[in-house]
Amino acid sequence: MIPITSQIDLLQLASGDNLSIQVYKFIGKQPGKKVYIQSNLHGSEIVGNAVIHQLIEFLRELDEDRITGEIWLVPVCNPLGTNQRSHFFSSGRFNSYDGRDWNRIFWDYEKDCEDLATFVKTQKNLGIKEVRKNFLEKQKAAFAKQLERIQKPSSVPYRDRYRYQLQSLCLDADFVIDIHSSSNQGIDYLYCFHGREESAKYFLLEYGILMTEYDGNAFDEAFMKPWLALEKQLTKLGKAIKFDLEAWTLELGSGMQMNPESVEVGVRGIKNYLAYKGILTLAEYSVNYPASTEIQLVRRDRIKNYYAIAGGMIQKRVPLKTSVKAGDRLYQLLSFNKSGDLPTAIDICAETDGLVFDISTNQSVNQGEYVLGILNFEL
Numbered sequence: 001m002i003p004i005t006s007q008i009d010l011l012q013l014a015s016g017d018n019l020s021i022q023v024y025k026f027i028g029k030q031p032g033k034k035v036y037i038q039s040n041l042h043g044s045e046i047v048g049n050a051v052i053h054q055l056i057e058f059l060r061e062l063d064e065d066r067i068t069g070e071i072w073l074v075p076v077c078n079p080l081g082t083n084q085r086s087h088f089f090s091s092g093r094f095n096s097y098d099g100r101d102w103n104r105i106f107w108d109y110e111k112d113c114e115d116l117a118t119f120v121k122t123q124k125n126l127g128i129k130e131v132r133k134n135f136l137e138k139q140k141a142a143f144a145k146q147l148e149r150i151q152k153p154s155s156v157p158y159r160d161r162y163r164y165q166l167q168s169l170c171l172d173a174d175f176v177i178d179i180h181s182s183s184n185q186g187i188d189y190l191y192c193f194h195g196r197e198e199s200a201k202y203f204l205l206e207y208g209i210l211m212t213e214y215d216g217n218a219f220d221e222a223f224m225k226p227w228l229a230l231e232k233q234l235t236k237l238g239k240a241i242k243f244d245l246e247a248w249t250l251e252l253g254s255g256m257q258m259n260p261e262s263v264e265v266g267v268r269g270i271k272n273y274l275a276y277k278g279i280l281t282l283a284e285y286s287v288n289y290p291a292s293t294e295i296q297l298v299r300r301d302r303i304k305n306y307y308a309i310a311g312g313m314i315q316k317r318v319p320l321k322t323s324v325k326a327g328d329r330l331y332q333l334l335s336f337n338k339s340g341d342l343p344t345a346i347d348i349c350a351e352t353d354g355l356v357f358d359i360s361t362n363q364s365v366n367q368g369e370y371v372l373g374i375l376n377f378e379l
């Protein structure tokens with residue numbers, strides 16, 4: 001089937017040129033759930049663009065009766081970040097105007113919704129569909145105020161204008177998938193919200209990070225947190241409801257690269273997840289469908305990052321995806337001095353057991369610079 005495309009202007013540059021994004025919408029024959037998938041919010045994390053391209057190619061070949069609901073796809077969703085360079089290198093993680101992380105800017109209704117407890121009391125005798133509809137309407141009304149701010153003569157900074165455009169595409173979605181990668185070099189994994197662990201295994205990934213605390217205003221959080229807060233309030237009133245709403249951040253490999261294996265992992269996982277959710281009907285899975293694999297989830301607070309204890313050069317570092325034991329050498333820091341002494345090689349050893357899931361691309365580090373990250377599965 002042919003997707004419907006639409007363009008959204010984001011930013012007019014001083015030169016008069018415009019930056020914009022393009023949405024590809026595949027609308028199934030039967031109405032149903034809406035999934036929203038975007039990539040490249042962080043400028044160097046380009047892998048999701050190849051994933052979305054492959055999904056578009058795949059969906060184009062499908063008959064419309066194989067899709068129930070809607071699939072919205074937005075590749076290169078942050079042109080300002082994607083195009084940013086420093087020498088040959090894409091940085092694009094931070095907005096150069098204000099230094100903010102592009103994935104910590106989103107509007108979080110949980111923080112804005114002051115009367116949630118009062119609202120919940122009015123909903124306690126209603127069915128789940130009705131509660132969802134009512135809360136979405138409430139959220140939309142508050143979101144409309146964001147547009148009013150933008151349209152005032154005083155207007156708003158670009159980050160607020162930008163977030164409005166992205167969030168307006170997915171506020172009413174059922175499932176949101178935001179495709180990232182390491183800015184350095186990383187394994188393939190996902191971020192999972194508490195209470196949504198059951199669905200995580202349908203992405204067919206080996207590892208996931210369970211969010212125990214929130215960084216604040218990330219894209220996935222901004223979508224999920226209001227609904228999680230609503231679920232919590234309803235449970236307090238003795239009405240335990242779980243909305244079929246989910247948000248996922250996929251981390252697929254390394255920055256500035258579209259590693260073919262990571263692309264394949266992403267495409268396979270998303271297709272399978274959409275089939276699990278009943279959005280895609282895939283004949284090829286008809287026997288044992290949908291597939292699922294055991295995913296090892298580790299709490300976010302069990303990530304241990306290692307930073308350089310001194311300035312120097314990284315050598316003899318263990319490769320990505322190495323399982324280490326406490327006391328194993330992780331890398332050697334080749335340390336130079338200006339005190340007349342010979343250079344030294346300092347062994348840096350693991351504090352705990354774990355899996356090396358992310359390593360810095362740059363092997364030259366100033367003191368305090370990030371070197372690698374370890375997932376410690378002991379809970």
Ligand SMILES: [Zn+2]
Pocket residue numbers: 042045103180181
């Ligand atoms: Zn990212």
